[in-house]
Amino acid sequence: MSEQQTLNRALSLGGASAISTGLAFAAINFLGMAQLLDYISGPMSWIAVLAGGLLILGVRAVFSELNGMYPTAAGIRLWMSQAMNDRLALIITLTYMTAIVLVIAADAFIIGEAIAYAFGNGHLIAIVYVAILLVLATWMNLRGIKLAGVAEQIVTTIVVVVTMGVGVIAIFHHGEAPPGPVGGGSPIQALILGIFLYTAFEWVTTNAEEVVKPKIIPKAMLIAIIVLAVSQTIFTVAMGLTVDAAGRATAYPQLLVAQQVMGHTGMLVMLGVTALTAVNTFNGGFVTLSRFVYAVAREGKLPRSLTRLNDRAVPVVPVWILGISSLILAVVVAITGSWVMVVSLCAALEMMIYATAAFVVWRLRRKQADVERPFRLLGGRPVAIAFMVVFGVLALISSVTVGKDTSAAPLILLAILTGLVTLYVFTYVPRLERRDAEELAARRAARAQARAAKAQEPTT
Amino acid sequence: MSDEKETISAAELEQALKDYVEKANASPRARKTLATWSCRLHIAAVDVEDAAFTYVVEQGASQPVILGLEGVPDLVVRGHSFDLAEIFWGDANPVSNYMQGAIKTQGRADDVMRLDAMAMFIFLGQ
Numbered sequence: 001m002s003e004q005q006t007l008n009r010a011l012s013l014g015g016a017s018a019i020s021t022g023l024a025f026a027a028i029n030f031l032g033m034a035q036l037l038d039y040i041s042g043p044m045s046w047i048a049v050l051a052g053g054l055l056i057l058g059v060r061a062v063f064s065e066l067n068g069m070y071p072t073a074a075g076i077r078l079w080m081s082q083a084m085n086d087r088l089a090l091i092i093t094l095t096y097m098t099a100i101v102l103v104i105a106a107d108a109f110i111i112g113e114a115i116a117y118a119f120g121n122g123h124l125i126a127i128v129y130v131a132i133l134l135v136l137a138t139w140m141n142l143r144g145i146k147l148a149g150v151a152e153q154i155v156t157t158i159v160v161v162v163t164m165g166v167g168v169i170a171i172f173h174h175g176e177a178p179p180g181p182v183g184g185g186s187p188i189q190a191l192i193l194g195i196f197l198y199t200a201f202e203w204v205t206t207n208a209e210e211v212v213k214p215k216i217i218p219k220a221m222l223i224a225i226i227v228l229a230v231s232q233t234i235f236t237v238a239m240g241l242t243v244d245a246a247g248r249a250t251a252y253p254q255l256l257v258a259q260q261v262m263g264h265t266g267m268l269v270m271l272g273v274t275a276l277t278a279v280n281t282f283n284g285g286f287v288t289l290s291r292f293v294y295a296v297a298r299e300g301k302l303p304r305s306l307t308r309l310n311d312r313a314v315p316v317v318p319v320w321i322l323g324i325s326s327l328i329l330a331v332v333v334a335i336t337g338s339w340v341m342v343v344s345l346c347a348a349l350e351m352m353i354y355a356t357a358a359f360v361v362w363r364l365r366r367k368q369a370d371v372e373r374p375f376r377l378l379g380g381r382p383v384a385i386a387f388m389v390v391f392g393v394l395a396l397i398s399s400v401t402v403g404k405d406t407s408a409a410p411l412i413l414l415a416i417l418t419g420l421v422t423l424y425v426f427t428y429v430p431r432l433e434r435r436d437a438e439e440l441a442a443r444r445a446a447r448a449q450a451r452a453a454k455a456q457e458p459t460t
Numbered sequence: 461m462s463d464e465k466e467t468i469s470a471a472e473l474e475q476a477l478k479d480y481v482e483k484a485n486a487s488p489r490a491r492k493t494l495a496t497w498s499c500r501l502h503i504a505a506v507d508v509e510d511a512a513f514t515y516v517v518e519q520g521a522s523q524p525v526i527l528g529l530e531g532v533p534d535l536v537v538r539g540h541s542f543d544l545a546e547i548f549w550g551d552a553n554p555v556s557n558y559m560q561g562a563i564k565t566q567g568r569a570d571d572v573m574r575l576d577a578m579a580m581f582i583f584l585g586q
Contacts, residue, residue, distance in 0.1 A: 007567055008500065008534045073569045074559045209566050291573060298555040298576065311493050313577045443551040 016220030041180030042240015052194025138323030144312035170238035351395035358387035535567030550583035
C-alpha cells in the first residue's frame with residue numbers, strides 16, 4: 001500500500017525483528033546444528049552457518065520484492081497465483097503448509113525428550129510430555145490465548161541472549177574437543193543445514209499489513225538474519241567443541257552443551273530456553289496455519305466445515321486438525337526416532353518454497369513489469385533464475401538425504417503428500433468452486449433485481 | 461468479483477454499510493462472539509470520491525457509521541466500491557476478497573479475521 005497511514009497497534013521494527021527471529025529460532029534448529037557438525041568440524045562450523053546466512057540474504061531480497069508488491073498476509077497465495085496457474089499455486093501452498101505441522105511436531109518431540117532427560121524419565125514418559133504440550137497448545141489456541149507482541153519480544157530476546165551466553169561460556173571453558181566428522185565432510189550438506197538454521201524468518205512477511213512503513217519488513221528480516229547468524233554460529237561452534245557424535249545424535253544436544261560447561265543448573269537453563277523456543281513456534285505456527293486454512297476455506301478452496309468458529313472467533317476445526325496431526329506425527333517420530341528425517345523434510349520444503357519464490361520474481365518481472373516495487377532484487381531476472389536453480393537443487397538434495405545417508409524416503413513422502421494434495425485440488429476443488437460460483441451468481445441476481453426495483457420506486 | 465466492475469455510489473455504499481451495522485447489532489452470535497472485540501475501521505472506495513467511512517466496533521457492538529475518516533484506525537480497508545458493497549450486502553465474504561487481492565487492508569490480521577467472522581455470523585447465521 002503506497003499511502004502511508006498511522007495505525008493503532010502498528011508493528012515496530014523491533015517487534016517485526018523479534019517475530020522474524022523467533023519464528024526461525026525453533027527447537028529443531030539445535031538438531032540442525034548437531035547434524036551440521038556431522039559434516040564439518042566444530043571450529044570450522046561457523047563457515048557453514050555464515051555461508052547459509054549469505055544465501056539467506058538472497059532469499060530475503062526475493063521475499064522483500066514480493067512483499068513490497070503484495071504487502072499482505074495472503075501474500076504467498078496472491079503472488080503465486082499471479083505468476084502461475086491457480087491450481088498449481090494452491091498445490092504448492094498447501095504442500096508447503098505441512099512444514100509448519102512438521103516443525104510443531106518436531107519441537108514438541110524435542111521438548112518432551114529434553115524434559116525427560118533433565119528429570120531422568122524414560123522414553124515413554126517423554127511421549128506423555130509431548131502429548132501434554134500439544135494438548136496445552138491446542139487448548140490455548142482454542143481459547144484464543146496468544147502471546148502479545150511485547151511478550152514475544154521478551155521471549156525471543158531471552159532465547160537469543162541465553163543461547164549466546166551458554167555458547168560463549170562453552171567456547172572459552174570447554175574441555176578436550178571431540179573428534180571431527182568421520183569419513184570426510186560434505187560442504188553441500190553442511191550448507192543446506194546452514195540455510196536450514198534461518199528458515200521461517202520470512203514468515204514475518206505475513207505481518208506486512210501491521211507496519212506503517214513498507215521498509216520495516218525487509219529491515220526486520222535483515223536484523224533477524226544477523227541475530228540468527230551471530231547466535232547460531234556461536235552455539236554451533238560451542239556444540240562442536242563440547243559434544244561428541246553420540247551426544248549430537250540425541251534429541252537434546254543443546255542440553256548437553258550447557259551440562260558440559262555449567263553442570264546441572266546450566267542444563268536446566270538450556271531446558272528453559274528450549275521450552276521458550278517452542279512458545280514462539282506454537283504461538284506463530286498454530287495461529288498462522290489455522291487462520292490460513294480458515295481463509296482458504298472461506299475462499300472456497302477447502303471444505304466449509306473448516307470455517308466453523310467457536311465463541312472466541314477461533315477456527316475450531318483447523319486448530320483441532322493441527323493439534324491432532326502434530327501429536328500423531330510427534331508420537332511417530334518419538335517411536336521411530338526419525339527426527340533426522342523431519343529435518344530433511346522441513347529443509348526440502350523450505351528450499352522448494354525459496355526456489356518457487358525466486359521463480360515468481362523472475363516471472364512477475366516480465367508479467368507485471370509496471371507494478372510498483374518498493375524493494376527490488378539486485379541483478380533482476382538472471383539472479384532470480386540463478387536462485388531458483390540453486391534452491392531447486394538444494395531441495396532435491398535435501399529430499400534424498402537423511403543424516404549422512406542417501407535415502408529416497410523424504411522424497412517418497414513428499415511425492416505422496418504432493419500427490420494427495422494434487423488429487424484433492426483437481427477433483428474436489430472444482431466442485432467447491434462450482435458450488436460457490438452458483439451461489440454467488442444467485443445472490444448477485446437477487447441483488448440486481450432488488451436494486452432495479454428500488455431504482456424504479458417513485459421518489460417522494 | 462466481475463471482470464468489469466460496476467461503480468457503486470458513495471450514497472449506496474453508505475446505505476449498504478448502515479444495513480450491515482444494523483444486521484451486526486441484531487445478530488446475537490456476532491454480539492456474543494465478538495464481545496471482546498473493539499476496532500476502529502477506516503473504509504474507503506478507491507474508485508469513488510468521498511466514499512470513505514469510519515466504522516467503530518466497541519466490545520462487539522457496532523456504532524453508527526461516520527462519514528469520512530475519523531481518528532486513528534486499527535484497520536484500514538480499501539477496495540473497489542463494488543467489492544466493498546458486495547461485502548456489506550453479504551454477497552461476497554471479506555476474506556475471500558482479501559485472499560484474491562480485491563480488497564487491501566492495513567492493520568492486524570486478527571482484526572480482518574474478526575471482520576470476516578462478523579460477516580459470517582450475519583449472513584450465514586453460523
